[in-house]
Amino acid sequence: MKTCLRFFCLLLFTAAALAQKPAPTITVALDATEAPRKILHAKLAIPVTPGPLTLFYPKWIPGEHGPTGPVQQLAGLKMSANGQAVAWRRDLEDGWTFHLNVPASATQLDVALDFMSPIAEGMYTAGASATEKMAVISWNTLVLYPSGWTSDQIQFQASVRLPDGWKFGTPLPVASRTGQDLQFAPVSLTTLVDSPIITGQYLRIESIGENPHHEMDIAADIAAALDAPASFFEHQRNLVIQAQKLFGAHHYREYHFLYSLSDHVAHFGLEHHESNDSRVEERSMIDDTKRLLASGLLSHEFVHTWNGKYRRPADLATPDYQKTMQTDLLWVYEGLTSYLGDVLAGRSGLRTQEEARDNIAYLAAELEYRSGRTWRNLQDTADGVAAMQQGAPEQWESWRRGLDYYEEDVLNWLWADVIIRQQSKGQRSLDDFCKAFHGGQSGPPSLKTYNFDDVVTTLNQVVAYDWRSFWTERLTNHGPGAPLGGIEGSGWKLTFTDTP
Numbered sequence: 001m002k003t004c005l006r007f008f009c010l011l012l013f014t015a016a017a018l019a020q021k022p023a024p025t026i027t028v029a030l031d032a033t034e035a036p037r038k039i040l041h042a043k044l045a046i047p048v049t050p051g052p053l054t055l056f057y058p059k060w061i062p063g064e065h066g067p068t069g070p071v072q073q074l075a076g077l078k079m080s081a082n083g084q085a086v087a088w089r090r091d092l093e094d095g096w097t098f099h100l101n102v103p104a105s106a107t108q109l110d111v112a113l114d115f116m117s118p119i120a121e122g123m124y125t126a127g128a129s130a131t132e133k134m135a136v137i138s139w140n141t142l143v144l145y146p147s148g149w150t151s152d153q154i155q156f157q158a159s160v161r162l163p164d165g166w167k168f169g170t171p172l173p174v175a176s177r178t179g180q181d182l183q184f185a186p187v188s189l190t191t192l193v194d195s196p197i198i199t200g201q202y203l204r205i206e207s208i209g210e211n212p213h214h215e216m217d218i219a220a221d222i223a224a225a226l227d228a229p230a231s232f233f234e235h236q237r238n239l240v241i242q243a244q245k246l247f248g249a250h251h252y253r254e255y256h257f258l259y260s261l262s263d264h265v266a267h268f269g270l271e272h273h274e275s276n277d278s279r280v281e282e283r284s285m286i287d288d289t290k291r292l293l294a295s296g297l298l299s300h301e302f303v304h305t306w307n308g309k310y311r312r313p314a315d316l317a318t319p320d321y322q323k324t325m326q327t328d329l330l331w332v333y334e335g336l337t338s339y340l341g342d343v344l345a346g347r348s349g350l351r352t353q354e355e356a357r358d359n360i361a362y363l364a365a366e367l368e369y370r371s372g373r374t375w376r377n378l379q380d381t382a383d384g385v386a387a388m389q390q391g392a393p394e395q396w397e398s399w400r401r402g403l404d405y406y407e408e409d410v411l412n413w414l415w416a417d418v419i420i421r422q423q424s425k426g427q428r429s430l431d432d433f434c435k436a437f438h439g440g441q442s443g444p445p446s447l448k449t450y451n452f453d454d455v456v457t458t459l460n461q462v463v464a465y466d467w468r469s470f471w472t473e474r475l476t477n478h479g480p481g482a483p484l485g486g487i488e489g490s491g492w493k494l495t496f497t498d499t500p
Helices: 004-019 189-193 230-247 289-293 297-304 337-349 353-368 378-383 385-389 404-422 430-437 454-462 466-475 485-489
Strands: 025-031 039-047 053-054 074-081 088-090 097-102 108-116 134-137 154-162 168-170 174-178 182-183 196-199 202-208 214-220 255-261 268-271 275-280 312-313 447-450
Touching: 039 168, 074 097, 134 255, 134 289, 154 189, 168 214, 174 255, 174 297, 189 230, 196 214, 196 255, 202 230, 214 230, 230 297, 230 337, 230 430, 255 297, 268 297, 289 337, 297 337, 337 353, 337 404, 337 430, 353 404, 378 404, 378 466, 404 430, 404 466, 404 485, 430 454, 454 466
Parallel strands: 025 154, 214 255, 255 275, 312 447
Antiparallel strands: 025 039, 039 108, 053 097, 074 108, 088 097, 134 196, 154 182, 168 196, 174 182, 202 214, 268 275
C-alpha cells in the first residue's frame, strides 16, 4: 500500500512538473526585402527538448471565421537542430500540423520557411497582399508554434527587415530600429497574429486622434493616390470621436487604421484589436464615387475593436488557432458591427444622412426578394459560414444565400434600435446597449466573452421586452420578404420605381 502511495505521489509530482513547464519564447526573423516579388522569408528559433514534437501552422484565423490559414502558400520548409537536418512529416488528417522527433541533446529547433503571396486570388490573409510598391504582412502566415500551450502563453520575439526606402505602420511595439531593420518588443503569439504590418514605398501616416493615439497608415502603388481631400481625414477624426461617445470606453493602447490603396491586392476588411487591415481600390481616397463606395469599411472595422475583439462570442474565443471556431453568434459579431459601422459612417460625415438612408434602402431592396430564404434561415448563414461560404462563387447567390448575417442584421438591429426608442418613449436607444455591453473600463486589449443569454439580458437591462422571442423569430423565419420593421417603425417605407 505504501509503495502504491509513493508511486501515485511520484506521478502527481511528475504531472505537476510538466504542468509548470514554462511556455517557450520563440524568435522569428522576417526578411521582407523580396516582398515586391511577393515572397517572404522567415527563420524561427524554437526552444525544444529531445523527443516527439508537434508544430502547428495557424489554421483558424480570428476574424476570418474559418479554417483559412493559407498553408498551401507555405513553401521551403526546412528544420534543423545542432546544424543537422531534422525530418518532419505532415499530419495525415490535418494539413496544418507537422510531426518530428527532436534529436538527443538538442535545445533549439531552427526552422526556415517561405510564404508566397498570390497574384490575384484568395481572400483575407490568404489573398493577394503584395505589389511592387507595397505589402501587408500578416504574422499568421509566417510562424509555426508547438503544441501544449495556448497562444496567450507562447511568447514571440519578432524582427523584420524591410525593402530599401520602404516605410511602415503597425500596432506592434517597436523596441529598436537600425536602418530598415526593426526589432519588436516581446509579445504573445495572440498579439503577434493580431498585429499586421503595412509597408511600402509610398506610405502616408496621418494622426487622427489622441488620448489614446489613433493614426492612419496608408500605403499605395502611386504617390498621387495618397492626396485625399482634407475633409476625408476630418471625417476620420470625427469617426474616432463618435465611436468613443457611442461605447464610452476603449480597449486598446493605441489604434492604427492600416489602409491599402491598390488595384492589385485582395479587397476586404479584417479586424484586429489595435488595428484593422482594410484594402480598397487605388483611387478610393481621391475619387468622389470610390470614396463614397468605401465609406463604410473603416467604420465597420473600427467597431470590431469593441464588438468582436473585446466582446467576443465564447465559441469564437478559442485558446489557439487549431481549435474549431463556432460561428452561430455572427449575427452579433458581424451583424451588429455592420449596423453600428453604418451608424458611425453617418454620424461622422463619411456619409450624408441621405446617403445613409440610401444604403439602408439598397440593403433592404437586395434582401426583399432573396429566394433562398424559403429553404435557409438567417441563423444557418452564420452556422454554415465555414463550410459553405469559404470561396463560394457569386453565381446563384440569391438561391444559395451568402453572408446574409451581415446585411440582413443591419435591418434587424435597426429594428431593435427602434423598439428600444419606442418602448422608452425616446429616452433610450441602442447606444445605451453599446455602453453597457461594450463599454466598461478603458485600458489595454482584453477579452470578455458572451453568449446568447448575455445579449438578451443586457437588452432587457436597457428596456424590458421579449428580446428572446424577437431574436429567435428574426433568426429562424423564412420570410416572406426582408425584415422591414425598423425602417417602417422609424417612419419610412421601402418603395420601388421605374428609375434605377
